[in-house]
Amino acid sequence: MKYEVNGTMRNVPFAQEEYDARLAHAKKIMRENGVDILFLTSPEALYYFSGYKLSWYRVNSKKQWNYYVPASIAIHVDHDDFAFMDVAGEEADVCEDTVSKDIRIFTHAGRPTYGISGNAGTIPLGGTLMGAIAKNLKESGWLTGKVGIESEKHGLHITKLINNAFVEEGTETFNASEMFDIIRQIKSKSELDYIVKSAKIADVAMDAVKEYLKPGVTENELYAYAAYKMSLSGGELAGCAFIHGGNRVLRGHNFPSHEKLEQGDVVIVDLFGSHQRYSSDLSRLFTIGDLDASRYTDDQIAFLRLAEKYHPLIREKVQSILKPNMLINDFTGELKEFYKELGIWGKQFWLGGYDMGILWPGDCCGGATVYDADMDKKDQRFVPGTAVNFETGFWVIDTLVFYEDKAIIAGDTPWDIVSV
Structure with a gap:
C-alpha cells in the first residue's frame, strides 16, 4: 500500500497504525525489562518495524565486508521514532519503501555519493559503518544505558563488530x-491474513505440480514452474523449497x-508460499502414474502406504480438535493418542511444527515457537495471533492459523497422495 510519511510517498505492506502499534508494543516490553535502547540488525526485525526488504543485507557476509555492515534500527524508550541507519547505496529503499522518519544515511570516504544525502556522516577510510553508527548514536544522546543487540542472529564476527563499536x-x-x-x-490480524494468503499461493503451486509433473521433468524444472505460477498469484521468492523424488525421495531438506x-516415481513437494514476506508451508506427496514398487525398499513402501491410508483421517482429526487458545499439549497429546489408536505411533517421522511468519531465503524457521508430540509445553497455548506449520510425520505439512474467533488449516489442497 502507498501513503505519505514525512512528506514522502512510501510503499509498504501495512498501514501506519500497525507500525505505530508495533513500536509502542516494543517500548512497553523494553520498559518492563529495564531496557533503554534496542539495536536491531536482523532482516526480520528491520522489516517488522519499517517494511525494509533487500536481497542482500551484508550481515551474513565474510568479515571482508565488515566496513559495510549493518543496516540497523535503534529503538529508544524515550524517543518517539526509531532511527534507521544504512549506507548511501540503500538510501532510496529506506526513504521510499519504509515508514522510517528518523533516517540516518552514511556515505563512505572512498566512494562518490552521486547526490546521496549522507546526512549522518561519513565512514572514514579504514573505518566501518558500525563505528560511524555507534558514534552517531552517542553524539545524538541515544546511548543512555546498555544496548540490547541481536547477538544470536549473525556470525560471531558480526556480533563482535557491533559490540566493539559500542564499547569504543x-x-x-x-x-x-x-x-x-x-x-x-x-501476530496481528493483518499478518495472519498475509500468512493465509501465502497458503493459497502455495495451493496454486500444488496445482502447478499436478499440471506439470510427468516423466522426464527434473525436480528443478518442476520447482521453476511452481514458482512461476506462485508469482502470477502474488507470490515471491520464498524461504525454502524442497522437492525430492525417485531414488532421492524421503530425504530431508535438500x-x-x-x-x-x-514413471512410477514418488515425488515429495514441500514449498513455502510467500506474500509480503509472510510465509506458509505446504508439503504434499505425488506419484507419476502407479507407484513402481521395484524402485523402493520395503520400508519406504510401507511408509508410503501409511501416508496414503491415514492422511485423510489425520486431517479430519486435526480439523475436529483445532480451536483458538488451546493448550499446545492438548493438541499434540490428542494426536499422539489418535496415532496410537490407528497403530501408526512410532512409525511417523516428526509430529510437530514451528512458527510461520516473516521469512527470508535461506531458512524456513524464523520465529522462536517450536512444538512436537514429545515436548512438554506446559501452559503454553496456541493463542490468537499464532501461526505455525503442522507436520504429520508422513510428509504432509500444512499451516495452522489461530484467529480470535476461529482456527483454520490454511491450505486447501487435500492431504491425499495425488497420482498424475
Missing part, C-alpha cells in the same frame, strides 16, 4: 535476541536436483 563509545551491550522474538510473537523423474 563507552557503552556496554547485552544479548537481547529473544526480546524481538517476544515482541513479534503474537535442493531440487537436475535428476529426471520417471
Whole structure:
C-alpha cells in the first residue's frame, strides 16, 4: 500500500497504525525489562518495524565486508521514532519503501555519493559503518544505558563488530535476541491474513505440480514452474523449497536436483508460499502414474502406504480438535493418542511444527515457537495471533492459523497422495 510519511510517498505492506502499534508494543516490553535502547540488525526485525526488504543485507557476509555492515534500527524508550541507519547505496529503499522518519544515511570516504544525502556522516577510510553508527548514536544522546543487540542472529564476527563499536563509545551491550522474538510473537490480524494468503499461493503451486509433473521433468524444472505460477498469484521468492523424488525421495531438506523423474516415481513437494514476506508451508506427496514398487525398499513402501491410508483421517482429526487458545499439549497429546489408536505411533517421522511468519531465503524457521508430540509445553497455548506449520510425520505439512474467533488449516489442497 502507498501513503505519505514525512512528506514522502512510501510503499509498504501495512498501514501506519500497525507500525505505530508495533513500536509502542516494543517500548512497553523494553520498559518492563529495564531496557533503554534496542539495536536491531536482523532482516526480520528491520522489516517488522519499517517494511525494509533487500536481497542482500551484508550481515551474513565474510568479515571482508565488515566496513559495510549493518543496516540497523535503534529503538529508544524515550524517543518517539526509531532511527534507521544504512549506507548511501540503500538510501532510496529506506526513504521510499519504509515508514522510517528518523533516517540516518552514511556515505563512505572512498566512494562518490552521486547526490546521496549522507546526512549522518561519513565512514572514514579504514573505518566501518558500525563505528560511524555507534558514534552517531552517542553524539545524538541515544546511548543512555546498555544496548540490547541481536547477538544470536549473525556470525560471531558480526556480533563482535557491533559490540566493539559500542564499547569504543563507552557503552556496554547485552544479548537481547529473544526480546524481538517476544515482541513479534503474537501476530496481528493483518499478518495472519498475509500468512493465509501465502497458503493459497502455495495451493496454486500444488496445482502447478499436478499440471506439470510427468516423466522426464527434473525436480528443478518442476520447482521453476511452481514458482512461476506462485508469482502470477502474488507470490515471491520464498524461504525454502524442497522437492525430492525417485531414488532421492524421503530425504530431508535438500535442493531440487537436475535428476529426471520417471514413471512410477514418488515425488515429495514441500514449498513455502510467500506474500509480503509472510510465509506458509505446504508439503504434499505425488506419484507419476502407479507407484513402481521395484524402485523402493520395503520400508519406504510401507511408509508410503501409511501416508496414503491415514492422511485423510489425520486431517479430519486435526480439523475436529483445532480451536483458538488451546493448550499446545492438548493438541499434540490428542494426536499422539489418535496415532496410537490407528497403530501408526512410532512409525511417523516428526509430529510437530514451528512458527510461520516473516521469512527470508535461506531458512524456513524464523520465529522462536517450536512444538512436537514429545515436548512438554506446559501452559503454553496456541493463542490468537499464532501461526505455525503442522507436520504429520508422513510428509504432509500444512499451516495452522489461530484467529480470535476461529482456527483454520490454511491450505486447501487435500492431504491425499495425488497420482498424475
